[in-house]
Amino acid sequence: MESVFSYSRLYEFTCSVFRGMGCSEADAAVAARVLLSADMRGIESHGVARLSGYVRLWEAGRINALPDIKIVYETPSTAVVDGDAGLGLVVAPYAMQVAIDKAKIAGTGWVSVRNSNHFGIAGIHAMMALEHDMTGIAMTNASALVAPTFSKERMLGTNPIAVAIPAGNHPAFVADFATTTASNGKLEILQRKNAEAPLGWVIDKEGSETTDANILKQGGLMLPLGSDREHGSHKGYALGSIVDIFSAVLSGASYGPWAPPFPAYVPVPQDMPGKGLGHFFGAMRVDAFRPANEFKQHMDQWIERFRNATPAPGHDKVLIPGDPEREMEVIRAQEGIPLVESVVGELRAVGERFGIQLV
Amino acid sequence: MESVFSYSRLYEFTCSVFRGMGCSEADAAVAARVLLSADMRGIESHGVARLSGYVRLWEAGRINALPDIKIVYETPSTAVVDGDAGLGLVVAPYAMQVAIDKAKIAGTGWVSVRNSNHFGIAGIHAMMALEHDMTGIAMTNASALVAPTFSKERMLGTNPIAVAIPAGNHPAFVADFATTTASNGKLEILQRKNAEAPLGWVIDKEGSETTDANILKQGGLMLPLGSDREHGSHKGYALGSIVDIFSAVLSGASYGPWAPPFPAYVPVPQDMPGKGLGHFFGAMRVDAFRPANEFKQHMDQWIERFRNATPAPGHDKVLIPGDPEREMEVIRAQEGIPLVESVVGELRAVGERFGIQLV
Numbered sequence: 183m184e185s186v187f188s189y190s191r192l193y194e195f196t197c198s199v200f201r202g203m204g205c206s207e208a209d210a211a212v213a214a215r216v217l218l219s220a221d222m223r224g225i226e227s228h229g230v231a232r233l234s235g236y237v238r239l240w241e242a243g244r245i246n247a248l249p250d251i252k253i254v255y256e257t258p259s260t261a262v263v264d265g266d267a268g269l270g271l272v273v274a275p276y277a278m279q280v281a282i283d284k285a286k287i288a289g290t291g292w293v294s295v296r297n298s299n300h301f302g303i304a305g306i307h308a309m310m311a312l313e314h315d316m317t318g319i320a321m322t323n324a325s326a327l328v329a330p331t332f333s334k335e336r337m338l339g340t341n342p343i344a345v346a347i348p349a350g351n352h353p354a355f356v357a358d359f360a361t362t363t364a365s366n367g368k369l370e371i372l373q374r375k376n377a378e379a380p381l382g383w384v385i386d387k388e389g390s391e392t393t394d395a396n397i398l399k400q401g402g403l404m405l406p407l408g409s410d411r412e413h414g415s416h417k418g419y420a421l422g423s424i425v426d427i428f429s430a431v432l433s434g435a436s437y438g439p440w441a442p443p444f445p446a447y448v449p450v451p452q453d454m455p456g457k458g459l460g461h462f463f464g465a466m467r468v469d470a471f472r473p474a475n476e477f478k479q480h481m482d483q484w485i486e487r488f489r490n491a492t493p494a495p496g497h498d499k500v501l502i503p504g505d506p507e508r509e510m511e512v513i514r515a516q517e518g519i520p521l522v523e524s525v526v527g528e529l530r531a532v533g534e535r536f537g538i539q540l541v
Numbered sequence: 542m543e544s545v546f547s548y549s550r551l552y553e554f555t556c557s558v559f560r561g562m563g564c565s566e567a568d569a570a571v572a573a574r575v576l577l578s579a580d581m582r583g584i585e586s587h588g589v590a591r592l593s594g595y596v597r598l599w600e601a602g603r604i605n606a607l608p609d610i611k612i613v614y615e616t617p618s619t620a621v622v623d624g625d626a627g628l629g630l631v632v633a634p635y636a637m638q639v640a641i642d643k644a645k646i647a648g649t650g651w652v653s654v655r656n657s658n659h660f661g662i663a664g665i666h667a668m669m670a671l672e673h674d675m676t677g678i679a680m681t682n683a684s685a686l687v688a689p690t691f692s693k694e695r696m697l698g699t700n701p702i703a704v705a706i707p708a709g710n711h712p713a714f715v716a717d718f719a720t721t722t723a724s725n726g727k728l729e730i731l732q733r734k735n736a737e738a739p740l741g742w743v744i745d746k747e748g749s750e751t752t753d754a755n756i757l758k759q760g761g762l763m764l765p766l767g768s769d770r771e772h773g774s775h776k777g778y779a780l781g782s783i784v785d786i787f788s789a790v791l792s793g794a795s796y797g798p799w800a801p802p803f804p805a806y807v808p809v810p811q812d813m814p815g816k817g818l819g820h821f822f823g824a825m826r827v828d829a830f831r832p833a834n835e836f837k838q839h840m841d842q843w844i845e846r847f848r849n850a851t852p853a854p855g856h857d858k859v860l861i862p863g864d865p866e867r868e869m870e871v872i873r874a875q876e877g878i879p880l881v882e883s884v885v886g887e888l889r890a891v892g893e894r895f896g897i898q899l900v
Contacts, residue, residue: 257648259618260829288647289616294830330847332856337847345783355786357779363772380771389853407766407773412739413722414766420716420862421780423847424704427714431839432830438846455842470619471653471791480790483814487797488689488696488782494748497691503779 185526186518192218192230195533195540199233202536203240204247205269213271219306221519224510227367228303230521234528236269236300237535238446245269245299251276259288262433263295267458270301274320274461278307281465282314289470294433297457300324300444304344305358305507311346311465312354315474318346319464323429325443328362329403330423331416334389336403337439340366341425346504348468350478352485356504361422362404369395369404374522382409428462435460544885545877551577551589554892554899558592561895562599563606564628572630578665580878583869586726587662589880593887595628595659596894597805604628604658610635618647621792622654626817629660633679633820637666640824641673648829653792656816659683659803663703664717664866670705670824671713674833677705678823682788684802687721688762689782690775693748695762696798699725700784705863707827709837711844715863720781721763728754728763733881741768787821794819 193214200210217236221229239245249268253261261280265273277293284291301307304320311318324339340360347355360366364383372379372395379395386392387401394402406418430437436454443450468477491500521529526540533540552573559569576595580588598604608627612620620639624632636652643650660666663679670677683698699719706714719725723742731738731754738754745751746760753761765777789796795813802809827836850859880888885899892899 255831257826257829258646260648260825262830287617289619290649290651292649292825292829329853330850330859332853333850333859334853335851337850345779347783347786355782357776357783359773359776359779361776363767382772385853407776408722409772413741413768413772414718416860416862417716417718417720417766420704420718423714423862424706424716427706427840427843431836431843432827434831434835434839437839437843455839466619466651467616468791470616470651471621472614472793476793477790480793480796480814481786484786484790484796491689491692491696492694494688494691494693494744500689500692501775503775503782 183523184520186520188518189218189222192519195538196230196233198538199532199536202538209272212275213269216271216302216306220303222511222514223507225303225367227370231525234532235444237532242446253280259284259290259292261293263293265295265298265458267297270299270459273298274301274307277461278310278463281463282311282316285316285465285467290466293463294428295461296433296435298459298461301461303358304342305356307463308344308346309356312348315348315468317466317468320344321425321429322461323426323437323441323459325441326439327398327404328406328422329385330419331411338422338426339441341422343425349481349485352482353508354504355502361407361418361425363407363409430456430460433460542882543879545879547877548577551878554897555589555592557897558891558895561897568631571634572628575630575661575665579662581870581873582866584662584726586729590884593891594803596891601805612639618643618649618651620652622652624654624657624817626656629658629818632657633660633666636820637669637822640822641670641675644675644824644826649825652822653787654820655792655794657818657820660820662717663701664715666822667703667705668715671707674707674827676825676827679703680784680788681820682785682796682800682818684800685798686757686763687765687781688744689778690770697781697785698800700781702784708840708844711841712867713863714861720766720777720784722766722768789815789819792819
């Protein structure tokens with residue numbers, strides 16, 4: 183069973199909840215927009231379904247609703263931002279804006295963030311650069327669920343990377359992907375359907391292959407992009423590690439198995455080597471490399487050529503990164519956002535907590 | 542059959558060949574050092590085995606032995622370098638040095654390169670940053686051999702990414718990987734052994750799965766990291782695309798299926814949209830984010846924690862990216878570089894071309 187909600191209804195509700203937590207009007211609006219961008223783009227696992235999780239983290243004293251987010255270290259093209267334990271949904275746009283401002287002057291801007299929380303989908307932050315004719319980059323570390331190649335210990339999060347590149351007449355190139363074989367959201371979809379996971383997505387706590395989509399609840403682990411050594415899992419492990427290091431070792435956040443967990447019932451790790459979650463953002467002016475019109479003309483040609491690549495049997499076209507999410511945004515703007523009953527129930531309970539009705 | 546050569550013998554020989562092509566003394570030395578670093582690090586496919594390929598490209602007029610390599614566009618943190626059709630082995634260190642020099646002043650430096658050729662292994666260029674207490678990044682596009690997800694057309698090269706991150710007491714973290722499931726070098730090893738390739742490495746020209754390690758010679762294609770859509774090949778496709786765009790669309794090199802091929806007998810594509818191959822380099826001072834000693838202390842802790850992650854059954858330890866290549870360098874420095882007879886034969890023929898003996 184699903185119910186369908188308009189964007190504006192969910193937006194008003196979500197804003198009210200964040201205000202209920204004590205966020206400023208402006209921060210609540212930013213956080214609601216960022217959170218709901220996931221639902222609009224078809225990445226339901228990172229959207230309003232997580233609102234109750236953010237509220238529980240706040241109740242547990244792990245989220246500061248009125249953070250003093252600030253730059254604590256900088257050079258002409260870099261900065262470190264301390265999120266003061268604020269919502270990542272608010273800290274991330276602040277830090278991405280710092281990267282964009284640096285890029286305006288220095289050509290590029292690179293910002294590593296400490297003391298933050300989960301920031302929603304990486305892509306929406308990277309896309310902030312597009313309106314400035316810049317390439318945007320966003321990544322974050324996350325609670326450890328992933329086994330490095332040759333290991334059976336949870337050492338890395340799904341550590342996503344997003345890269346948004348402007349084009350001319352075509353929509354932008356927007357890649358946004360976890361550095362694991364499959365995202366946690368894909369596992370959750372299988373769990374709801376009682377379906378099995380393909381081999382290569384997860385292993386059990388002993389390190390053995392399994393198709394059990396519920397295995398994470400029994401100590402199982404996710405696998406890095408590539409699945410196994412023979413298929414390049416050491417590359418996915420390296421990518422996830424780079425995200426962890428750029429996000430957390432550069433900034434002074436907590437890294438690897440010490441990254442703070444999203445579920446509020448999971449205790450914060452002992453002896454955390456840094457503060458909170460870490461993110462990393464980049465912005466590169468395209469005209470820091472060549473005139474913007476030249477770049478866009480060639481980016482259009484790149485997109486056209488790849489879109490027209492010969493399809494393999496059983497497929498009718500080749501996609502450009504960002505196509506499915508953009509198409510979903512159009513559909514959801516027209517038809518609304520479908521939510522499964524369990525999520526609706528959780529939202530109603532969250533609303534009651536603050537005396538807000540989900541109408 | 543293999544013969545073993547000391548580094549210094551191969552270095553002298555390779556220098557002489559590059560000088561024979563007309564390279565300056567200094568350029569020949571740089572090119573030989575970069576090329577042989579692949580053999581030393583155990584990536585034989587990109588080492589001296591390719592020397593005859595470079596010579597054939599030069600004979601075909603596609604490599605300029607006396608290039609005027611220069612910055613053609615710049616901002617405080619960026620530059621575009623035109624390689625003037627020089628050896629990538631020489632153009633790449635020049636461009637990486639520009640990135641390092643920019644980073645000294647602006648905190649980071651980012652250089653996109655056009656009009657270059659194959660640059661050897663990406664890792665050796667990224668590692669130039671380490672001695673400056675900087676993180677180094679190197680990537681390059683390459684001749685199209687790879688099918689985007691849902692396609693059966695060769696659109697991307699193996700487009701490697703290398704990231705080198707300095708540590709304190711531990712050796713640096715050095716990731717260097719093709720954005721395909723397996724590298725071309727791994728396929729060549731199977732070909733020599735007449736062995737089959739695992740499913741998920743390659744497809745035939747019709748787009749069907751195959752285990753034929755020789756399939757590239759019959760129009761087959763390599764698969765992006767992830768192998769198939771279910772296992773995340775759209776992520777490998779996105780990564781390879783990002784490398785192509787940063788290396789070639791940003792700089793004005795030739796991109797996608799128009800990237801110039803390495804084998805001199807393959808004609809240059811018609812209507813190339815830019816000049817030569819493209820590369821992309823980055824350098825980030827670690828003290829552009831936090832004091833270098835703090836960063837190194839935490840990077841050491843990161844490395845120790847991951848090295849001590851619980852191994853999965855059948856494995857005795859977890860590796861840090863760069864471990865296998867560094868261990869191989871120690872072995873090869875002691876025991877020399879083994880070359881298969883076919884490579885030795887090609888080298889002797891190349892030597893004869895210039896009146897140089899491989900002793």
